Amino acid sequence: MRSTYWLLPVLTLLACQPAIEPPVAIEPVPEQKQLDWQDLEFYAFVHFNMNTFTNMEWGFGDESPELFNPTELDCRQWAKVCKDAGMTGIILTAKHHDGFCLWPSEYTEHSVKNSPWKDGQGDVMRELADACEEYGLKLGVYLSPWDRNHADYGKPEYLTYFRNQLRELLTDYGDVYEVWFDGANGGTGYYGGANEERRVDKQAYYDWQNTYPIIRELQPDAVIFSDAGPDVRWVGNEDGHAFRTMWSNLMRDSVYPGMPEYSRKYASGQVDGTHWVPGETNVSIRPGWYYHEYEDHKVRSLPQLVDMYYESIGRNTTWLLNFPVDKRGLIHENDVAQLEKLTEVIKADFAEELAKGNTISASNERGGDYTAAEALDEDPKSYWAAEDGVTEASLTINFDEAVTFNRLLVQENIALGQRVKAFTLEAEMDGSWQEIASETTIGCKRILRLPETTATAVRLNITDAKACPTIANIELYHAPKLLLPPTVVRNKAGELQLQVPEEGVSLYYTLDGTEPGTSATAYTSPVPLPGPATVKAVAVDENTGRTSEVSQVELDVAPTNWKVLNAGTEAEKAIDGLEESWWGSKKEDPVNELTIDLGETLTLRGFTYLPVQSRYFSGLISNYELYTSTDNRNWTQAAAGEFSNIQNSPIWQRVTFEAQPARYIRLKSVATVDGNPPAFAEVGVLTESSAN
Ligand code: FUL
Helix, strand or coil, rough: CCCCCCHHHHHHHHHHCCCCCCCCCCCCCCCCCCCCCCHCCCCEEEEEHHHHHCCCCCCCCCHHHHHCCCCCCCCCHHHHHHHHHHCCCCEEECCCCCCCCCCCCCCCCEEECCHHHHHHHCCHHHHHHHHHHHHCCCCEEEEEECCCCCCCCCCHHHHHHHHHHHHHHHHCCCCCCCCCCCCCCCCCHHHHHHCCCCCCCCHHHHHHHCCCHHHHCCCCCCEEEECCCCCCCCCCCCCCCCCCCCCCEEEECCCCCCCCCHHHCCCCCCCCEEEEEEEEEEEEECCCCCCCHCCCCCCCHEEEEHHHHHHCEEEEEEEEECCCCCCCCCHHHHHHHHHHHHHHHHHHHCCCCCCCCCCECCCCCCCCCCCCHHHCCCCCCCCCCCCCCCCCCCEEEEEEEEEEEEEEEEEECHCCCCCCEEEEEEEEEEEEEEEEECCCCCCCEEEEEEEEEEEEEEEEEEEEECCEEEEEEEEEEECCCCCCCCEEECCCEEEEECCCCCCEEEEEEECCCCCCCCEEEEEECEEEEECEEEEEEEEEEEECCCCCCCCCEEEEEEEEEECCCCHHHHHHHHHHCCCCCCECCCCCCCCEEEEEEEEEEEEEEEEECCCCCCCCCCEEEEEEEEEECCCCCCCEEEEEEEEECCCCCCCEEEEEEEEEEEEEEEEEEECCCCCCCCECEEEEEECCCEEE
């Protein structure tokens, strides 16, 4: 038998080697509940309340509870739809700005208990809590601080009411994972809206420091969302995208909910932020948050939804996607269909991971449990880390055979703090290295959509970090091409144009609302279209026969012969049919209305207004008056009102009124969101044929 005495000193030596310590955390770091929340990744908002029945976005608070009467309310349908899409929770608007409560609160009569629904015995919160439990989803609560119904809003008494309601919601419905506080109202004149003179200084009035402890006491694992935390922060827009640079760090002591400059300055977080306040991207699957029948065909297109996925979950935030549950009390079938398409695309995009099983090496390695291999293994919690003091390092994956990919997924071990400030990705192609991406932050999850790349190796270069970097996971995928539906535009000359960016694609359209397919009219060049029409168009991949989604646009009379009478020719941009061009006057010489000659007398039943579509807009009309005339001398007021929530959701506004003849219209801005002169991207009319 061979002697094994030599083993003893070797083992002793190994045992005496100091264990390799993990990197020291770089503050701020997430609390456990924030880590758990981040893992939820994709969850649903449901905007369903009084507004659903009044066709509003912001109700006034004087609506009768009698109006709340869903005919087929089924929270199990919501839960199933969400579960099938891979969502993990549902946050319900238990009370929106109009103050109506979806649960029978003992502190108000303005609730389901005085509605005809279930003879006043119903409780939507209860039904949702049960449905979530059945489907294994988490339950979240939206309770609007702004309450247009409550007589004491603006006084200290209201805070007691608000806190009592919070207690009810957090006591009676089991575990709640997120409490969502909306920032609307207070501060600026616009947010007060019509029927609301009770402006509040949000920061001082709401006295959050005495509300948060209630949540901590009743639901210690719940995260609290508001514009600026404390646990989860707003992404600063409602169009579904986070930023390429996205820090989960925020100077929470100086950035507070309701700051007017929040969106512009702090939505992407702060590299030196003192607290962990990660972002959440909230957006609706339709233009509005609440259900409006006229948006049934305006459900976000598949490419838009796919963009949102990549620009929220793929940019270090969670994704809170809203469903405007309809008057029946169901997620509308059009929304379900879109969601199913999105689910399919995401499944296809991430069908096969291509990096695992290959060799990986690092330019610097801490060793121990923190080798490069940890970034490629199956364990999402294990991670590679560089040595202390190293802030630049590379991870290289070598393939046995060339691999074609177009997606990179990369994750830091955020439990130790967000560290990476800049990184690049290189690919080895035909023996030489080429940079294919150059980015900033990673955080919990960063996904890049890359050009189609065939490479024998890839290299992730961390070029700057707050401290020695950690990488928990690197993945590569090859996503199939997306077939985009055509964009539909009609110019001022009244010509219909269809476009898609891809090559090798044929376009087909109909003008009568029927479904387009390969038997519809083939589009080859612009088509004259002076009058109203419902345009439906598709793109068909000639090689595979795959068909895109249908694009649908309602057009009224073309503005071919229209003229703006009270401003120069530049103002024609407001009636050129192009959504991206706009007109507005200078501040020094403000023009607050637009008078348009329609060139002929039409029977009008309404008008449309599209505010400026660029992200840094100005002059969005919040309150309007619309006048008509047949002779440009005698004017009749046809409509007046508020464009609710236009700042956060600058979509087409559509106002109908009593049918009347008009050759001239005048859209007058009574107030704009920012006090600047009004700006008009488009103004249109609704004639008898299209106003239904
Ligand atoms: C906004 C609100 O004013 C909208 O109505 C909606 O609830 C959205 C989620 O937040 O600020």
